[in-house]
Amino acid sequence: MTSFDELKTTIRLNQLLGMWAAEKLGLAGADADTYAKALATDTIDPDRNDVFSRLRKDFDAAGVVQSDEQILDAMRRCKLEAGAMEPSAGGSSDAAAVMLARKLTPR
Template sequence: MASFDELKTTIRLNQLLGMWAAEKLGLTGADADNYAKACATDTIDPERNDMFGRVRADFDAAGVVQSDEQILDAMRRCKLEAGAMEPTTGGSGDAAAVMLARKLSPR
């Protein structure tokens, strides 16, 4: 089972990957934000947490030409960025995670 910090990093990773994929899909504004949030939210759903598979399928359906290697490279870059991201304010990481979960949860 992943630690809470690992889960937060994976959520950040998937949101960053979602923003990258949204750009490639031609999504902008709220559509791009919603796509990225859906990727982040899917982190906790075992049936939908395969981000490579999701991005690959979405690209194929939209006719976006990106190789598997390009997607994997984007995933590696997003993972590095997600791991480097730390809260800039003091306080509990738990509070930040609760705020993130609230922001990402569908209403």
């Protein structure tokens, strides 16, 4: 990551992705929050920042059936959502691009 803003966006992305994964893993409430926060904070550790592999491993260990494509699709959706949450200075067109991409991305 090259900037603090990128790091914040990635942490938000992984928090959202963690909540999605927690639901698939049957976690709720505090357990889901703890899982999502752990996934998000691992972002800053170079030895544990491979989120895709972590999700694949967790799903496989729990017997949760999610294809690689489903995980990647969730990652794309969460990335769009995390980008939309990012405050834009002076009404930048980035937010408009995110909204447009959301409309174009099949769900």
